[in-house]
Amino acid sequence: MAGDVFGIVGTTQGAFKVERVVAEGGFGVVYRAYHEAFRAPVALKCLKVPAAMPEELRAQFLDKFREEAELLFRLSAAIPAVVRPLHHDVISTAAGVFVPFIALEWLDGDTLASHIAARAAMRQPPLAPGEAIRLLAPVARALEAAHRFPGPGGPTCVVHRDLKPANIFLAQIHGAEVVKILDFGIARARDAAAITAGQTATTSGGLSMAFTPAYGAPEQWAPKRFGKTGPWTDVWGLAVTVVEALAGREIIAGDHVAMMGTVLDEKRRPTPRSEGVFVPDVVEGVFRRALAVDPRERFRDVGVFWDELEQALGLPRSAPPIALPGRSQAPPAARGPAAAPRAARALDVPAPAPRASRPPPAEMATQEIDLPERRGPLPPYSLPTEPVVPLALDWSAPAPALGARSPYAPSRMPPPMVARAPTPPSPRDLMAMFALPVRLAGAGVLITIVDLGAASLLFDGERLGIGPFRLLYVAVGLVVLGIAIAVFRLFSWDR
Known part of the structure; x- marks a missing residue:
């Protein structure tokens, strides 16, 4: 269960009134806070920094922290699918703990x-x-x-x-x-x-x-x-x-x-x-x-x-x-089956x-990463x-419990459904679809043959079984299961 490891719930840190803990991960804690200037909820992601960090090295750390926050700001401004940062700073708790944080949209x-x-x-x-x-x-x-x-x-x-x-x-x-x-x-x-x-x-x-x-x-x-x-x-x-x-x-x-x-x-x-x-x-x-x-x-x-x-x-x-x-910006109509x-x-x-249709531009020669084709052992x-x-937030908190409101929550907005004619499965696809059903039905037929043979040769017509339960029941069940799976896979084909 997530805990208030920094002891800041109920306190006001600058413009942020910290309300509750949302989640805790290996590298930080996520809080829900209220931005008193914006009058809106925000998410505070507080980083767990080693307490042993010397004072003279904190400035270097904060420089890197600031660079990352600035890059995230530019990234989210251009790319709507990236969560948006609002502020970054450092909290000094009553116990003297050094807590860098970044405020993100809720x-x-x-x-x-x-x-x-x-x-x-x-x-x-x-x-x-x-x-x-x-x-x-x-x-x-x-x-x-x-x-x-x-x-x-x-x-x-x-x-x-x-x-x-x-x-x-x-x-x-x-x-x-x-x-x-x-x-x-x-x-x-x-x-x-x-x-x-x-x-x-x-x-x-x-x-x-x-x-x-x-x-x-x-x-x-x-x-x-x-x-x-x-x-x-x-x-x-x-x-x-x-x-x-x-x-x-x-x-x-x-x-x-x-x-x-x-x-x-x-x-x-x-x-x-x-x-x-x-x-x-x-x-x-x-x-x-x-x-x-x-x-x-x-x-x-x-x-x-x-x-x-x-x-x-x-x-x-x-x-x-x-x-x-x-990057080719061809319209969607130019693509398709x-x-x-x-x-x-x-x-x-x-x-x-x-594809050769996406060559790296000349001005990115020092930034673009080009991996050679494999030739022999690596x-x-x-x-x-x-x-x-x-950029990887390795201290990210785990997903909140089902039904809980999260500090962030991207939504599903899939593009409109595109009408298209179904493509029939290929022979290889049919073999893959019906491999398991054929095996199940075959096993049922084999069990039936064994049951009939044993009954006629060894037991004077008496079917194999334990009490009222007969081996034939298993055979029939396997055949029915195989047919059901085959029908389900055929009608659920999604191409």
């Missing part, structure tokens, strides 16, 4: 994680592929814009590094549903504080973690092997988030060792089909590439990943919130190579070292 609603859990609790089916892609399109396009964000000194690559359902909020704003991304901010300041104090943010089993383990990309688990984080790290986080929305549950779980093993296992990727979600071959291929272990085999940026996913589902291309250098020929792919065939530290601004 949004009512639930996280995507809470939404997924609520559907499961009410026994509702998970989101369909088309529904999930339309819902998360603003998130994908906001990340694409952040990765090519214009700054005072030129374009800057701002990477989130901790994308997950708990950092995507669905909120009501003036009667409209809006999607917001949380926790773009103060990563460098937090890391600087941890290094200064001679400690890491989170340590478990000897592993230093500045990320959420269930959503950490391979390069976050093994940086010496896979190199630095970058836009490809957000591709991983967004892909895992989409798969969880489709599966209706967390897909990478267990202790830290088990989660790392799942992430780094090249033979089994956490794609939709591996998590029991039936999708066409082309969609599965896109996810296989987005969740590749080697970052050089992954999509290089979120925009290309989302373009491929929308095209695979026959959806019109969504547009980023700002004009991006080298017939926008480019696409051959059917098997499960083990990777997604197509990156050497350690082989990824490029161009500067990237890492």
Whole structure:
């Protein structure tokens, strides 16, 4: 349960009257406060700074903290899907504790994680592929814009590094549903504080973690092997988030060792089909590439990943919130199932190579990150070292309880439904759909044959069973179950 670790509930800090604790995470506490000048509620995110930080180093820490807050302000001003900051400062408590904080807009609603859990609790089916892609399109396009964000000194690559359902909020704003991304901010300041104090943010089993383990990309688990984080790290986080929305549950779980093993296992990727979600071959291929272990085999940026996913589902291309250098701004009508020929792919065939239609602009040569194509085994530290601004709120609080009003709450506002003719399943899709039903029905037929043979040869016509329960009942049940699954999959085909 979240607690008032700083002892500021009921106090007034500058213009903020602190009302209650909303949530607590490993790196900070979120409070609901009332802004007396604006006469409106706000969210205060207070950072847990090591008490051992010397006075002479606090100025350096505050400089980094200020830079992150300023960058978040510019980011949210240009990209509506990023939560908006209102103020940043430092609280000095009665006990002399040094508490940097940032005030953010207050949004009512639930996280995507809470939404997924609520559907499961009410026994509702998970989101369909088309529904999930339309819902998360603003998130994908906001990340694409952040990765090519214009700054005072030129374009800057701002990477989130901790994308997950708990950092995507669905909120009501003036009667409209809006999607917001949380926790773009103060990563460098937090890391600087941890290094200064001679400690890491989170340590478990000897592993230093500045990320959420269930959503950490391979390069976050093994940086010496896979190199630095970058836009490809957000591709991983967004892909895992989409798969969880489709599966209706967390897909990478267990202790830290088990989660790392799942992430780094090249033979089994956490794609939709591996998590029991039936999708066409082309969609599965896109996810296989987005969740590749080697970052050089992954999509290089979120925009290309989302373009491929929308095209695979026959959806019109969504547009980023700002004009991006080298980004084609073709209208949605130019996209669709017939926008480019696409051959059917098997499960083990990777997604197509990156498109040449999005070349990096010349002025971004020092900022754009270019990963070479893989040639042979991956050497350690082989990824490029161009500067990237890492913004990941690793101390983010957990999702609030269902029904609770959260400090932020992006809302669902999926684009209008697009009418399109259904595409019939391919022979490979039919084989995948009916594999389990055929096995169940076959097992029922086999049991029936065994039962009849044993009854006629060994038991003088007496059927096998225990008391009133007969083996034939099991056979009939399996056949009926197989038929039901086949009918359900056929009529729930979503292409």
